Amino acid sequence: MVQAKRLDEVKEYYFSSKLREVRALEAAGKPIINLGIGSPDLPPPPQVISKLNEALSNPGAHQYQPYRGTADFRNAIRDFYKNHYQVSLDPETEIIPLMGSKEGITHISMAFLDKGDQVLIPNPGYPTYSSVTKLVEAEAVYYNLSAKGNWLPDLEELAKKDLSKVKLMWVNYPHMPTGASANDEFFADLVAFAKKWQILIINDNPYSFILNDHPESILKTEDCKDVVLELNSLSKSFNMAGWRIGMLCGSEKNINTILKVKTNMDSGMFYPLQAGAAEALRLDKKWFTAQNEIYKQRKEKVLELAEALNCTPEKDQQGMFVWAKVPEGETSEGFVDHLLHTHDIFTAPGFIFGSQGEGYIRFSLCTNEENISEAIKRVKK
Incomplete structure (x- = not known):
């Protein structure tokens, strides 16, 4: 074959x-x-393990779970974003739990990209952005990052290129692998760039609490949700990599577009994992x-x-x-x-x-x- x-x-x-x-x-x-x-x-966290074990005995724990995740988990994500990033989210319409960020990268790409569409991808950057772009038969267009530019994209230089076929742009701050950070001013410039060129920006944000006293979210940027999605994860911040738990946040319209893919790809996350994750997100x-x-x-x-x-x-x-x-x-x-x-x-x-x-x-x-x-x-x- x-x-x-x-x-x-x-x-x-x-x-x-x-x-x-x-x-x-x-x-x-x-x-x-x-x-x-x-x-x-x-x-x-030990209380997360306790919550997981407790949830195993819930009468409905081993049944299919809601495609959008349990209300408790989504509410925990809402509170987490409010408490740590000062971002307001509607748990009914602007949040989807994910089985890890890689799932989100794939579902976003399947939801928005057609064959021949272009995707702006950081160089250096997480290799999965490129792999998934190629799997959906879109075209990867790399933008270079360097120490001289503090590992941030040069938006003025990018604007000189033909961006007519670009639909998505992946960013990742705090950045992997370089550890570079982005501030509110940069995110504001990035959102303005996205609006001008009609590009959907996805910030992959799993490292914001590690060796960082000031966690940032691009969703804090004013009037950004129509052109921005943010991936986040419990893998790094809560030592739960093997649990495969993440989240995707953005506008109701964009979330619903991605749900068309997700609801055909899985049947909901295991209930005890969601219960444990909600407990983690409520830690101070x-x-x-x-x-x-x-x-x-x-x-x-x-x-x-x-x-x-x-x-x-x-x-x-x-x-x-x-x-x-x-x-x-x-x-x-x-x-x-x-x-x-x-x-x-x-x-x-x-x-x-x-x-x-x-x-x-x-x-x-x-x-x-x-x-x-x-x-x-x-x-x-």
Whole structure:
């Protein structure tokens, strides 16, 4: 059987293939320290686990759930956005729970893109934006980000291009992989750009509480909802990556368009997961403060490791990664392979996030200080 042509332009996700190599080395007895993956190693809040277990005994827990999610979960999302981002949302019309942000990326693309439509995608950026764009047979148009521009898009430069076929633009702040942040002024400029060119902006926002005292949402921008959607997730902020729980927020019209796809793709999220997620979203800021104390200590260690490797980290990074320039003359892939096979340390090469990521590597903060200290010892030896 011949595979669909849409797969001709799509490669296997880098981490899917590279981690097979890492696991093979571990199976051969190599003590690999994994600093490559952004999968939190810390536990979810204990009260969330308790709520999940309690919900398992609910008489309707194992039945199909509403396509839009339970009212309790949607109300928790509403309160979360109001309390932390100062954004008002209607839980009946402006919120959809998601089974992880990747689901949202796919459903948004299926809902708005036809064959030949163009999509503005950050370079460097999350590889899934490109993969899903190609799967729906749209055209990826990359906009370059750089350290010189603080890893923000140059909207004036973009406006000089032919944007007549562009329907969507992906942005992601705090940015992965660079850790760059965006402020209210930039979001206002971005919304104005979207209105002028009739482009739907999607901000992918899962990192806003990690090593960041001032969480931001593009939805806080005045009169933005017609041209803006925002993805968010519990994976990073609440250590619930394996739960696959996210959310999508925006105007009633845009949400209803996406529901036409979603309601044909799944039959609702498992009730206990929604109950646990609602409990997480109702936690106060003390949860984030405690998590960030841990990440702060880990980051200091990773910066020490980067120094030992003669790598130069970017300044003022947010999120759970450290983005650093490799030594002069090195490639990102070659440097990562050297670390893996010489020091048994795995990091992510920058090239997998786009051509503008070449010359950088990404360290994850999702391992304990003991492991990072061991990595430093190996390098210094």
